[in-house]
Amino acid sequence: MSNRLNDKITERRNARTAEIDRLSTGDMLAVIHQEDMQIASAIAPCLPDIARLVDSAAAAVSRGGRLVLVGAGASGRQGMLAAAEYAPGAGGPVVALLAGGPEAMLNTSMEAAMDYERGARDLEAIGFNPHDMLVGLTVSGRTPWVWGALRHAWAMSAPAAVISATHQSEAAQLADIVVVPEAGPEVVAGFGNPKALIAQKLVLNMVTTGLAVRSGRVYGNLRVDLEPAGDRCSERQIAIVMEAADCSRAAAKTALAACNNHCKTAILMVLTGLDAWRAHDLLNRNHGYLRLAAGDVPLAG
Template sequence: MTSHDLRSELESLTTEAFRPDLAEIDRLSTLDIARLMNGEDAGVPAAVAARLPQIAAAIDAVAARMSRGGRLVYAGAGTAGRLGVLDASECPPTFNTDPAQVVGLIAGGPQAMVTSVEGAEDSRELARRDLAALGLGPDDTVVGISASGRTPYAIGAVEHARALGALTVGLACNEHSALAAAAEHGIEVVVGPELITGSTRLKAGTAQKLVLNMLSTITMVRLGKTYGNLMVDVRASNDKLRARSRRIVALATGAPEEEIEKALTESGGEVKNAILALLTGVDGPTAARLLEDSGGHLRAALAAAAT
């Protein structure tokens, strides 16, 4: 594609549109610019809301595959890639997932998290190589993320994954995007032109973050990683999370502190096991067996213990 063709393509994208009414924002007071920016951001949740049916359908498909041992893989460049890596990196401490279960790929590799890697986003072949290292299968899901919906790295990732029989999701912020068209599940959250022309780390980035929050969080809810709205699979890797584990057990059981400490100690810090033992009176090994038989779903294990 020539530079002229690329310029014409960018000029046709909503996310790249120029707002003449904002052409002199640099002459406004800081407070007025903040008000403008806040007003722009306020419309993002509504744009996400307009795509909730598509988001929910994608989540159900992802959860079905992950319940069979599949992985969730995000692939993007620049801000989109960083958001995918961020969401993936939050899953192990929040839901006690294996680091290989939710993976974030960014064009250019880990160094692209903090510096721009020239040309990386333009390479479909780079996306294919990055995914080849994972050995994708039909139970895996690849989510291509791109504000413009035209980023070759994201499109290449989705095309390669789909050819291998994996589930594919295309998350973009423009309608009629090549990324959404390439994916089995297209999600186009149209937030409109940015306050700073073409700076898609703003509204588009916020929209992508909200959708990725939903994809990972609700998938984990479907997989039994929560009990109600409690993070019962939290990994207690520091003092704050150990305190949170105790609080979660307390909220779920109402048990006194000494019983909570005893149950967590006997379960090796596993919150689900401690809750199950406290609510049903079963011992540690029985709690572990019931949870294993129930696929890790605490509600199902509680029902099994009651029979």
């Protein structure tokens, strides 16, 4: 096997930055910025595959499953952050596993990343099942821990996707959906994979945002699944109800207090004039989709 840098697209020398060490700081940063501008464009051809991923994830969540993100090193850390941002706390529909566990957030565990069998064991430990969907995060597509997790999902016919920088990898062969933003070689070969990781992060943002929309967590462009702060409504909940229902602060607080600080129910109460019990029932009959529930009755006023 060749050891030349150009064996991997992310480690090939970038002809556009070959003289970067000769540039002034300002010119150097301009070159880096120009390279970064290519990342979003690289994602555009992947949109059909990302759409399939979002729809598959939404289907998994609708049948009671989870979207499980797995990765090692920087990729795994991005997965952990994406899951935390989607629904803080345990028990949410988006779960992330990092090779080596939470302690690897600070120090990458190469031993864990290279352990094929451990990838499967870590999935087993969270009760991964065919109702769930797995997304492997691996720039190289060659991380054994991620392969092991993907093989475990494949063996039980669970849907699986990979977000990577290469189509030609072991990980890609185990996935139903392969998302490969071709951002090109890095600014500095061998200095990590910043462009590939930014592309991966942008795709993850699309996936989690798209899943939130498709799962009824969004009304208009407002996140309406906010949890209360302890036993009281939060300021963010009040602001969201005011914005979504176009009501006063007092009306928002009154509605939230009447429905045990359930944000979507409070919005529906203000929009429709229903009491808390009827609004909650209407929301349940529409599977938690506020847009559908609000369309079931004439708007108040």
